[in-house]
Amino acid sequence: MMRRLPFILAIVLTACAAAPAAAERLVVSLSNHRVAITSNFDGENLVLFGTIEPTDSKTKLRQNYDLVVTVTGPRHTLRTRRKERVLGIWVNVDAREFVRVPSYLAVLSNRPVSEIAPPDVLRLEQVGIDNFLLPQRIGPDLADTVPQDPFRTAFVRLESQQGLYQESGAGVTFLTPTVFRAAIQLPAAVPTGAYAIEVKLFADGALVTRTGSALEVVKAGFEQFIAEAARDHGFLYGLATALMALLTGWLASVIFRRD
Amino acid sequence: MQFYLPIADMPVNIFLVLAMGVAVGFISGMFGIGGGFLMTPLLIFIGIPPAVAVASVASHIAASSFSGAISYWRKRALDTALALMLLSAGIIGTATGVWLFTILRSLDQLDLMIGLSYVTLLTVVGGMMINESVRAELRTRKGQPATLRRPGSHTWLHGLPFKMRFKRSKIYVSAIPVWAIGFIIGFIGAIMGIGGGFILVPMLIYFLRVPTATVIGTSMVLTLVTMASATVMHAVTNHLVDAVLALILMIGGVIGAQFGARTGQKMRGERLRLLLGLLVFSVGLRFAWQLVVQPDDLYSLRLVGAV
Structure with missing residues (x-):
């Protein structure tokens, strides 16, 4: 030792x-x-x-x-799409996926x-943004390109x-x-x-x-309540929104009733 | 006044959205349509993510069509049997549309598909309406009756099997065109994020010869059910229904609809149809313009998934 x-x-x-x-x-x-x-x-x-x-x-x-x-x-994955003129109208012809970028x-x-x-x-x-690693899916590979890459x-x-x-x-x-x-x-x-x-x-x-x-x-607060309800209880949230729509429609027909 | 929308994840000016609701509500009340074909593009224009716009407009249309349906119900001006028949096919059409929606989205061609269907549908339907009402106008000038509808006249559609009688509408037609119309409305509703009232009403009038007395009420019931179920479906599958945005739109919409309905009742039917035709046609041209003119930025982003 x-x-x-x-x-x-x-x-x-x-x-x-x-x-x-x-x-x-x-x-x-x-x-x-x-x-x-x-x-x-x-x-x-x-x-x-x-x-x-x-x-x-x-x-x-x-x-x-x-x-x-x-x-x-937080990281997420985005597609960048490029339009080109095809038969007179503008169509997305090419796309690259930016994988797990901030x-x-x-x-x-x-x-x-x-x-x-x-x-x-x-x-x-x-x-610097030019030097920050922004991996793109290019064919089977994941790689960052030169900063001048059009995508x-x-x-x-x-x-x-x-x-x-x-x-x-x-x-x-x-x-x-x-x-x-x-x-x-x-x-x-x-x-x-x-x-x-x-x-x-x-x-x-x-x-x-x-x-x-x-x-x-x-x-926080109200925003958090709504966002969590929409995410965790989709069906009840949708039902509540639909009922809210019916209630609004019904109220309007009662308030503005003229006959 | 800025308000942060919890699902769209962006702040909007409440008064701007309310004003949009009132304006579209006015038009929908005046012509007896849902107005989704105006509201969805408007929301996308102010920066709401398209998927959130489509999902939230569904509940807004549900509200305005329910308020409309109630008043038509009171006047006994809706055909429940016909509405149910249309609905049974409409649900299948919606499911097919949602399936195609997902495929096109993954192929990056959804925007194009939506754009093309808006252009085709709006210019064709708008053009037909303008043509029809201009002719009617000319006939009135010559002193002939304005209506084109000849009771008792038959087309090949009336030769089809599975005939059904719809008492309220006083028509006797095959179930096949009824189902076909229901399917088409459900399908394009899911793809384009619209209720489809502006297409359904002329289809019911021209193909099934549904009388004008019941056509709007019946169309509103169909719109109500498809849009209410679309709200629930969007909430379950994509979690993209913004209840706050929907509520602001609804309040504006039902208020606007009341004033629109009053204005509409003061106008002649033919004049009203010409105006709606011009509106539909110009929205169609607007979409055509967007497809043909070079966009400001050739590139666009789409979120694939959060990590």
């Missing part, structure tokens, strides 16, 4: 040297971890505050940090991501039009060189479910450290 100790020590030391010497750590706090969709919900803005702190008292902080916040919503994707940074790090680092860390650009464009995909080089503001805030905008049509927030700190084009947070979008 004692003879093995130097060996183990050597492994541990090598491992420590290989890992980035994270002298800084991130401390973040989200303004609200639970977004409730009520009847007057019309989108919500959240604020993520954070600081860059030295891990121990000896570390000296740098001055040129870059920060990227990536928020991803229903919401926001990339917020203090300056455009392309200026923060070289392309290979961005690709490896999936920073991929169309998909990102359509999602961006609804405010569900967004990339902003001004989404993160440094209040002091080490204190920052990020504004997360959830549109009115935001999907419900669990959201992950990943915060990545860069300096001189390299990843320094990262941390995460999470938030949840849920229906």
Whole structure:
């Protein structure tokens, strides 16, 4: 056992040297971890505050940090379809399936991501919508394409039009060189479910450290009651809606009766 | 005032939806139709997901046709036997339509199919109505009787077997065309998300020679039953009926229908039919335009499934 100790020590030391010497750590706090969709919900803005702190008292902080916040919503599968003119009318002729892609994707940074790090680092860390893995079903394979692929650009464009995909080089503001805030905008049509927030700190084009947070979008009150009734008790819900229709129709005929 | 719809998952302006309900209700009351062929496209236009629009409009039509059916019932202006016969085939037609709906959706051709059926049906039916009422108008100008209906005139439809007598409507016809009409209405209702009153009424008049006195009431009973059961079916299978959206539409719809009915009663039948024909025809042209003109975006998204 004692003879093995130097060996183990050597492994541990090598491992420590290989890992980035994270002298800084991130401390973040989200303004609200639970977004409730009520009847007057019309989108919500959240604020993520954070600081860059030295891990121990000896570390000296740098001055040129870059920060990227990536928020991803619950995953779903979408088909992107393309129309073409066939016999004078516009018909969907081609489609690609985007498998398990985020229903919401926001990339917020203090300056455009392309200026923060070289392309290979961005690709490896999936920073920016162009570098985010959006797997498509192509034949029997699942693969992401180049960002210029027509289906991929169309998909990102359509999602961006609804405010569900967004990339902003001004989404993160440094209040002091080490204190920052990020504004997360959830549109009115935001999907419900669990959201992950990943915060990545860069300096001189390299990843320094990262941390995460999470938030949840849920229906509350009346909205929750209706949505759950529709999902869990479909038949009773349908019956109740049909009865409501009959009642409305009957009331109208009574109120407006003229004979 | 914005209100978040729990099933459509989006906020809408209550007053806008209410106004749409009143406007479509006015037209439906004036012409004695459900108005689904106007309401479904309008809802899709303001951004409601098409599947939710189709499912929720069903209950809205159920409400307005029930209110209409009650007043026709009081006037004894509906033929229960005929309605039941139409219904028995209508249910089979609806089931077939729902089956085809699912297949076309998986092939990404549902939008095209809906578009094409709207264009064909609306332009043909609208064109026939315009033609018919313009001719009637011309005949009145010449001093001849306006009605085309010749009591006792027979077509080949009257030569078919399985004859039945419908006392209230005073007709004696084969069950085959009755079933065929019921099937067609159920089928296109399921595919297009409409009640089909605007097609059913002319079909009953032209093919079965149902008198105008009972035709609207009977059509309303058929619409009521198919749309109420469609509501339950959509709720069970797709969970896509938005009760809040439906309620706003219903309230607007029944109010609008009352004013529409009053306006309609002041107008001559032929004039009314010309107006309805023009309306149906122009909605058909609108759909044709959409198919022929290059869309703003050649690409569109469709949700396959949440994970």
